[in-house]
Amino acid sequence: xxxxxxxxxxxxxxxxxxxxxxxxxxxxxxxxxxxxxxxxxxxxxxxxxxxxxxxxxxxxxxxxxxxxxxxxxxxxxxxxxxxxxxxxxxxxxxxxxxxxxxxxxxxxxxxxxxxxxxxxxxxxxxxxxxxxxxxxxxxxxxxxxxxxxxxxxxxxxxxxxxx
Amino acid sequence: xxxxxxxxxxxxxxxxxxxxxxxxxxxxxxxxxxxxxxxxxxxxxxxxxxxxxxxxxxxxxxxxxxxxxxxxxxxxxxxxxxxxxxxxxxxxxxxxxxxxxxxxxxxxxxxxxxxxxxxxxxxxxxxxxxxxxxxxxxxxxxxxxxxxxxxxxxxxxxxxxxx
DNA sequence: CCTTGACTATCCACAGTGGACAGTGTACTT
DNA sequence: AAGTACACTGTCCACTGTGGATAGTCAAGG
Numbered sequence: 001x002x003x004x005x006x007x008x009x010x011x012x013x014x015x016x017x018x019x020x021x022x023x024x025x026x027x028x029x030x031x032x033x034x035x036x037x038x039x040x041x042x043x044x045x046x047x048x049x050x051x052x053x054x055x056x057x058x059x060x061x062x063x064x065x066x067x068x069x070x071x072x073x074x075x076x077x078x079x080x081x082x083x084x085x086x087x088x089x090x091x092x093x094x095x096x097x098x099x100x101x102x103x104x105x106x107x108x109x110x111x112x113x114x115x116x117x118x119x120x121x122x123x124x125x126x127x128x129x130x131x132x133x134x135x136x137x138x139x140x141x142x143x144x145x146x147x148x149x150x151x152x153x154x155x156x157x158x159x160x161x162x163x
Numbered sequence: 164x165x166x167x168x169x170x171x172x173x174x175x176x177x178x179x180x181x182x183x184x185x186x187x188x189x190x191x192x193x194x195x196x197x198x199x200x201x202x203x204x205x206x207x208x209x210x211x212x213x214x215x216x217x218x219x220x221x222x223x224x225x226x227x228x229x230x231x232x233x234x235x236x237x238x239x240x241x242x243x244x245x246x247x248x249x250x251x252x253x254x255x256x257x258x259x260x261x262x263x264x265x266x267x268x269x270x271x272x273x274x275x276x277x278x279x280x281x282x283x284x285x286x287x288x289x290x291x292x293x294x295x296x297x298x299x300x301x302x303x304x305x306x307x308x309x310x311x312x313x314x315x316x317x318x319x320x321x322x323x324x325x326x
Numbered sequence: 327c328c329t330t331g332a333c334t335a336t337c338c339a340c341a342g343t344g345g346a347c348a349g350t351g352t353a354c355t356t
Numbered sequence: 357a358a359g360t361a362c363a364c365t366g367t368c369c370a371c372t373g374t375g376g377a378t379a380g381t382c383a384a385g386g
Binding site for chain 4: 196
Binding site for chain 2: 090161
């Protein structure tokens with residue numbers, strides 16, 4: 001949230017939540033409940049500052065100097081430990097209990113969903129490159145493309161072991 | 164948990180928790196707190212049956228018929244919506260705020276950690292193939308290998324855009 | 327017999343999720 | 357000009373997930 005605030009500037013809770021969906025929603029989730037709760041936390045800790053009440057009792061939050069420092073500290077610390085959480089792998093792990101025809105259906109379904117996603121990332125990457133966007137934003141999208149390509153390869157190999 | 168119980172049979176909470184680490188820990192987490200709470204839920208719903216008190220007031224849980232049915236239902240429904248959650252992408256997304264030399268350090272660090280993981284998956288896959296394990300278990304490990312290979316490719320490309 | 331450490335369960339505080347609910351502007355229709 | 361529908365904004369709640377602290381119990385070894 002501090003990183004988002006540093007990029008998009010003063011914004012209310014709802015706007016921050018939508019921005020998160022757009023900007024990092026491909027690989028991170030931030031629910032609205034979370035945003036409002038954490039804004040209160042960040043305010044209490046002096047990392048953000050709330051402006052006066054606006055329409056619909058909204059308040060615009062902006063990053064304080066201390067908040068910017070905290071953001072850079074977070075950035076510098078690097079990512080925490082990673083756990084892939086991939087529900088598809090769970091289903092596959094236990095797939096020996098599934099009739100082969102049902103499994104083929106599931107695989108077909110995976111395949112089409114992930115093909116769509118791959119095309120989406122390819123298009124998005126091309127657009128961002130055209131628009132000369134932030135190279136690091138492009139990099140995250142490229143990761144999406146590579147990830148989906150890996151999934152495609154995997155599904156292909158997997159289809160071969162299903163009778 | 165039902166899937167695990169169906170594969171490993173009657174077991175106490177602690178054992179179920181350790182088995183989860185071993186069997187699906189590469190792409191799923193199941194904390195001990197969760198295991199005990201959910202065992203109570205599953206028992207209440209009639210999906211598992213608890214044996215008499217054993218040593219250290221442990222109880223062995225086994226899958227009931229109804230639990231097995233619930234497991235197959237879950238399996239048949241296929242995986243729920245997927246969200247990749249990849250902390251490294253968050254750091255990279257905001258990396259324009261980082262001094263290039265610090266970024267290079269981070270990338271080096273990613274690279275070595277993921278190379279280690281890739282080697283781990285390669286070895287594990289070879290071992291499982293040798294042991295003629297369940298093809299679906301092998302498939303999940305192969306996914307790990309492909310994923311790590313994609314990460315390696317990505318980090319390689321990324322290193323080129325850092326000054 | 328005592329100590330140590332592993333095994334097993336419980337509990338707690340906090341974070342994350344998803345949906346319901348409610349008040350308030352805005353834009354469109356009549 | 358009034359009314360209506362819808363989008364914007366915030367709050368709340370119940371449930372699930374996370375990580376660590378605590379504590380009783382058994383087994384092995386000195």
